Amino acid sequence: MSKGRFGEYGGQYIPETLMNAVIELEEAYNRFKNDPEFKAELDNLLRNYAGRPSPLYYAKKMTQDLGGARIYLKREDLNHTGSHKINNVLGQVLLAKCMGKTRVIAETGAGQHGVATATAAALMGMECEIFMGKEDTDRQALNVFRMKLLGAKVHVVTSGTQTLKDAVNETLREWSRRVSDTHYVLGSVMGPHPFPTIVRDFQKVIGCEVRKQLLEAEGRLPDALVACVGGGSNAIGLFYDFIDEPNVRLIGCEAAGHGIHTKKNAATITTGRVGIFHGMKSYFCQDEYGQIAPVYSISAGLDYPGVGPEHAYLHDIGRAEYVAVSDEEAVEAFEYLSRMEGIIPAIESAHAVAYAKKLAPAMRQDQILVIGLSGRGDKDVASIARYRGVEIHE
Amino acid sequence: MNNLQRVFANGKAFIPFITAGDPSIEITEQLVLQMEEAGADLIELGIPFSDPVAEGQVIQDANIRALAGGVTVDKIFDMLKNLRKTCTAPIALMTYINPVFAYGTDRFMRNCREAGVDAIIIPDLPYEEKGELMPFCLKYGISLISMIAPTSNNRICMIAKEAQGFVYCVSSMGVTGVREDISDDVKEMVKLVKTVNDIPCTIGFGISTPEQALKMAEFSDGVIVGSAIVKIVEKYGSECVPHVAEYVRMMKNTVMKCSY
Numbered sequence: 001m002s003k004g005r006f007g008e009y010g011g012q013y014i015p016e017t018l019m020n021a022v023i024e025l026e027e028a029y030n031r032f033k034n035d036p037e038f039k040a041e042l043d044n045l046l047r048n049y050a051g052r053p054s055p056l057y058y059a060k061k062m063t064q065d066l067g068g069a070r071i072y073l074k075r076e077d078l079n080h081t082g083s084h085k086i087n088n089v090l091g092q093v094l095l096a097k098c099m100g101k102t103r104v105i106a107e108t109g110a111g112q113h114g115v116a117t118a119t120a121a122a123l124m125g126m127e128c129e130i131f132m133g134k135e136d137t138d139r140q141a142l143n144v145f146r147m148k149l150l151g152a153k154v155h156v157v158t159s160g161t162q163t164l165k166d167a168v169n170e171t172l173r174e175w176s177r178r179v180s181d182t183h184y185v186l187g188s189v190m191g192p193h194p195f196p197t198i199v200r201d202f203q204k205v206i207g208c209e210v211r212k213q214l215l216e217a218e219g220r221l222p223d224a225l226v227a228c229v230g231g232g233s234n235a236i237g238l239f240y241d242f243i244d245e246p247n248v249r250l251i252g253c254e255a256a257g258h259g260i261h262t263k264k265n266a267a268t269i270t271t272g273r274v275g276i277f278h279g280m281k282s283y284f285c286q287d288e289y290g291q292i293a294p295v296y297s298i299s300a301g302l303d304y305p306g307v308g309p310e311h312a313y314l315h316d317i318g319r320a321e322y323v324a325v326s327d328e329e330a331v332e333a334f335e336y337l338s339r340m341e342g343i344i345p346a347i348e349s350a351h352a353v354a355y356a357k358k359l360a361p362a363m364r365q366d367q368i369l370v371i372g373l374s375g376r377g378d379k380d381v382a383s384i385a386r387y388r389g390v391e392i393h394e
Numbered sequence: 395m396n397n398l399q400r401v402f403a404n405g406k407a408f409i410p411f412i413t414a415g416d417p418s419i420e421i422t423e424q425l426v427l428q429m430e431e432a433g434a435d436l437i438e439l440g441i442p443f444s445d446p447v448a449e450g451q452v453i454q455d456a457n458i459r460a461l462a463g464g465v466t467v468d469k470i471f472d473m474l475k476n477l478r479k480t481c482t483a484p485i486a487l488m489t490y491i492n493p494v495f496a497y498g499t500d501r502f503m504r505n506c507r508e509a510g511v512d513a514i515i516i517p518d519l520p521y522e523e524k525g526e527l528m529p530f531c532l533k534y535g536i537s538l539i540s541m542i543a544p545t546s547n548n549r550i551c552m553i554a555k556e557a558q559g560f561v562y563c564v565s566s567m568g569v570t571g572v573r574e575d576i577s578d579d580v581k582e583m584v585k586l587v588k589t590v591n592d593i594p595c596t597i598g599f600g601i602s603t604p605e606q607a608l609k610m611a612e613f614s615d616g617v618i619v620g621s622a623i624v625k626i627v628e629k630y631g632s633e634c635v636p637h638v639a640e641y642v643r644m645m646k647n648t649v650m651k652c653s654y
Binding site for chain 1: 443444445447448450454461466467490491492493494495496497517518519520521522523525526541542543544545546547548549553564567568569
């Protein structure tokens with residue numbers, strides 16, 4: 001079995017042209033991850049630039065309204081650039097800089113990872129190009145302009161389904177064209193080794209902080225963690241520090257779109273099967289001949305036909321549970337959290353809120369539920385308005 | 395002599411690539427026959443995939459056309475089994491790892507043998523991951539072709555030592571597609587391969603003109619042309635067969651001029 005495995009999942013299924021690039025990346029990561037200077041610089045950026053630690057907020061009204069477990073929100077939405085994506089991006093762009101790269105490229109779905117990458121590139125003086133599916137540039141127009149404002153070049157991807165999967169294809173193609181001066185800032189815990197490990201390591205700060213913050217606030221660990229899963233970076237970031245705590249339930253929420261019994265969903269673990277794509281062995285939505293399925297979700301960030309290999313493994317060994325949340329449930333949760341707590345969540349994160357709404361009442365009042373609030377919802381306001389039949393002229 | 399050695403028995407090899415099912419499986423069958431007739435030494439047949447990350451626009455579009463036309467792995471195997479009644483040309487299948495994995499690796503390779511397939515080329519299966527297919531390739535006698543790229547450097551010897559059939563040298567960075575200029579670096583790649591393994595080396599990616607083919611044939615054992623042929627298929631559709639055959643004949647005659 002090759003490197004970078006989580007059980008049978010993971011690996012490095014990429015063209016030969018890119019092999020030396022991922023090997024070089026792995027060597028650099030192993031060199032720098034324990035380097036005191038690198039760690040100090042990243043820590044400084046996370047603290048003073050991104051605004052970490054992010055608060056762990058006790059959602060009192062929501063707790064009272066649902067009448068079950070005590071609900072905490074891990075406020076990644078309050079990070080600079082508005083989501084957890086900045087954690088990984090600051091780490092990777094700093095690493096790229098240490099490796100002597102001068103240019104970064106990245107895929108983006110909702111635009112959060114693209115914005116974060118453009119931000120870090122501006123900060124660290126790197127050239128930046130972002131690939132985004134046409135469907136997503138249409139539904140997340142504000143983020144496109146935001147990236148351009150930050151000095152990035154945005155490529156509109158018109159191949160295939162014109163969403164996140166195709167943006168990843170195009171970024172991989174671009175990386176194989178120009179690899180010597182360019183680092184691919186992969187945005188989730190997916191792709192070939194070492195990306196699933198690197199991204200998870202840069203995101204695990206979320207769960208580490210939750211542990212510390214909850215021990216301070218409640219003197220104990222949570223009973224359940226709930227996070228949305230597209231590729232799965234915020235979920236693994238929240239879960240990772242608790243994997244060895246068997247009493248903590250780990251629950252990932254996939255996008256069921258119009259429903260898991262329709263073709264219009266992106267619930268990979270729920271409806272997909274094992275395959276090999278985008279550099280990794282994992283679960284994928286695909287047809288009987290292994291053609292990757294055109295998935296769907298209202299959330300551009302969850303609209304991806306695969307899932308990170310560590311999630312596939314956690315699912316198989318029964319350590320984490322994966323549930324599917326529909327568009328309608330997510331939109332209701334988006335509106336619910338806005339009114340209940342005055343917090344507009346990203347539509348991605350709203351999938352986790354929706355499941356927490358079901359789970360909390362079934363838990364005891366002395367139990368604790370933590371929701372990974374991975375991003376803020378400003379970017380989604382127009383599309384939610386459209387979903388509700390309201391026309392907004394931005 | 396196995397069927398793959400035949401590829402290099404008639405001077406420098408010319409290896410055309412087409413996407414199976416583009417524009418239809420019937421035309422693909424005719425193309426294989428006519429390309430063999432026109433002097434193709436090995437036919438590289440692409441099994442279309444929804445997300446061909448190593449392909450440029452031309453072959454991406456061919457994949458989309460073929461899939462939209464309803465071609466499947468089963469239909470391609472059926473076509474090949476029928477083709478084998480009259481066609482003896484060596485055949486290599488080129489596809490991505492997921493269609494093979496989804497079909498069932500053992501079942502895929504068994505069908506390859508039954509359909510008379512000699513080799514497979516999987517661009518997203520590098521050296522480190524070849525264990526995914528190798529046991530089944532050995533079981534059914536299918537050569538798993540190794541690729542080396544301009545970035546392979548220190549990996550070339552490792553890959554070449556274990557290569558079977560022939561080595562596919564990728565001439566340029568990036569994805570498949572017609573290019574104006576092809577670097578001479580590939581010459582050094584071929585030399586390095588030959589120092590560790592006496593195995594034929596073919597060059598692909600970017601080649602379209604006779605001049606390029608001749609230049610590449612001078613320091614290799616054969617050239618692979620894909621996008622330039624797929625463009626002809628795209629242009630003429632179901633009328634493409636004579637045009638492709640004419641191109642293949644011209645290219646084979648060109649590389650034949652090159653003596654060892």
